[in-house]
Amino acid sequence: MIVCFDIGGTAIKGAVAYAPDDIRAFPRRPTPGDDFDAFVETLRAVIAESGGTPACVSISIAGVIDPDTHRAIVANIPCIHGRTLSADLAQALDLPVIVANDADCFAIAEASIGxxxxxxxxxxxxxxxxxxxxxxxxxxxxxxxxxxxxxxxxxxxxxxxxxxxxxxxxxxxxxxxxxxxxxxxxxxxxxxxxxxxxxxxxxxxxxxxxxxxxxxxxxxxxxxxxxxxxxxxxxxxxxxxxxxxxxxxxxxxxxxxxxxxxxxxxxxxxxxxxxxxxxxxATCRVEPGLIGAALLGLRVSGETS
CATH class of the missing domain: 3.30.420.40 (ATPase, nucleotide binding domain)
Known part of the structure; x- marks a missing residue:
């Protein structure tokens, strides 16, 4: 089981994923754009709602991870812009964290099940x-x-x-x-x-x-x-x-x-x-970012388990 997120400037969409065809979404939550601690607490609340300890957390963001510095370029969420987001969240949540661009998550969703x-x-x-x-x-x-x-x-x-x-x-x-x-x-x-x-x-x-x-x-x-x-x-x-x-x-x-x-x-x-x-x-018309994040997380957890 993994917990996945599709995070935009206004809303955080979360879900628990057990398999590519078993992704259970939670209600959306507002994105705390200017407060990293509040941002982490929002993710933590969704993870707690999953009812277990996920193998990893997988996140789709409307931004890019710089491959040289590993820092996030996310203009519409100031509290995570410029951070080494995967490492910072992994430390805060005490879980492995995967972060991917939302268009990449869309592409993996279409390639895998679309x-x-x-x-x-x-x-x-x-x-x-x-x-x-x-x-x-x-x-x-x-x-x-x-x-x-x-x-x-x-x-x-x-x-x-x-x-x-x-x-x-x-x-x-x-x-x-x-x-x-x-x-x-x-x-x-x-x-x-x-x-x-x-x-x-x-x-x-x-x-x-x-x-x-x-x-x-x-x-x-x-x-x-x-x-x-x-x-x-x-x-x-x-x-x-x-x-x-x-x-x-x-x-x-x-x-x-x-x-x-x-x-x-x-x-x-x-x-x-x-x-x-x-x-x-595209055939993944509903929440492709969330689906792609789930697929990436499930793949990594399967490879590392």
């Missing part, structure tokens, strides 16, 4: 308020010790012209400090900025997609350009990694039509030919 089952190389892509991803090869995360692999949303690679006919696209500033990242241009917020730039109209990403599906020509132009921008970087990721399936999560994945358009564009730009969908909706 759309990636049966594939050697799975690239799990997140397309929501941000663009991210995780890479799983032979059932194992590339980022097993932390790191930035899979972060295809960052880097100044967004096309400066896109669409048919082509239109010039400004390099949109990204929260990472660069300009022209896919995260800034093709996330849900990026779609909104792109639409505003093209048409001078402010709509949410949900409204843009709905208008596109209803045949609105301005929304259709926005989607066409977004697909043109995002397809080449994703095609490059697939060529480099050899991924044979790309499950997609995040808010934009709620539109099957959008994923189908991206799939068609990506398959036209990769070296390997597929006669089936490659970019597909």
């Amino acid at each position: 759309a990636g089952q049966g594939h050697r190389v799975v690239f799990g892509a997140i397309m929501g308020s941000g663009v991210g991803g995780g890479l799983v090869i032979d059932g194992r995360l590339i980022n097993s010790d932390g790191g930035f692999a899979g972060e295809w949303g960052h880097g100044p690679v967004a096309a400066t012209t896109a669409g048919h006919p082509p239109v010039a696209i400004p390099p949109i500033p990204c929260g990472c400090g660069l300009k022209g990242c896919i995260d800034a241009t093709c996330s849900a917020r990026g779609m909104e900025k792109l639409h505003s730039f093209l048409h001078g109209e402010t709509l949410t990403s949900e409204e843009i997609i709905s208008a596109w599906q209803d045949g609105d020509p301005m929304a259709a132009r926005t989607i066409e350009i977004l697909v043109d921008i995002i397809a080449s970087p994703l095609a490059l990721v697939i060529n480099v990694t050899g991924a044979t399936i790309v499950p997609v999560g995040g808010g934009l994945s709620n539109s099957p039509e959008l994923l189908e358009a991206i799939d068609v564009a990506v398959k036209a730009r990769i070296l390997r030919r597929f006669d089936r969908p490659l970019v597909v909706p």
Whole structure:
């Protein structure tokens, strides 16, 4: 038995996991963002609720563990940002602690029990308020010790012209400090900025997609350009990694039509030919971070028991 958590800036989701198909969630608790002692006590309360001593604690966070320093980079939870989080929590809880990025947890969930089952190389892509991803090869995360692999949303690679006919696209500033990242241009917020730039109209990403599906020509132009921008970087990721399936999560994945358009564009730009969908909706739609954390914890506890 292990206890797993999916921790975000506002809520801590906890569960006890006995097997991949036996994960029992507890009620959510608020995240103590500025008080590490309170943060630890919240985790300790969930562990106590499990009714036993877990083999380990496994945590999914909306952040990255620096592979060189082992320190957490978690901007929206100040009390754990900059800490050697796994070691600090292990000492505080007196239990082994695994910490992984939430996109990596999503990827391992999809590779293990989701759309990636049966594939050697799975690239799990997140397309929501941000663009991210995780890479799983032979059932194992590339980022097993932390790191930035899979972060295809960052880097100044967004096309400066896109669409048919082509239109010039400004390099949109990204929260990472660069300009022209896919995260800034093709996330849900990026779609909104792109639409505003093209048409001078402010709509949410949900409204843009709905208008596109209803045949609105301005929304259709926005989607066409977004697909043109995002397809080449994703095609490059697939060529480099050899991924044979790309499950997609995040808010934009709620539109099957959008994923189908991206799939068609990506398959036209990769070296390997597929006669089936490659970019597909994720099947772990509910709590993939929690499921991925559980799977990682169960695997480690099985290897070390």
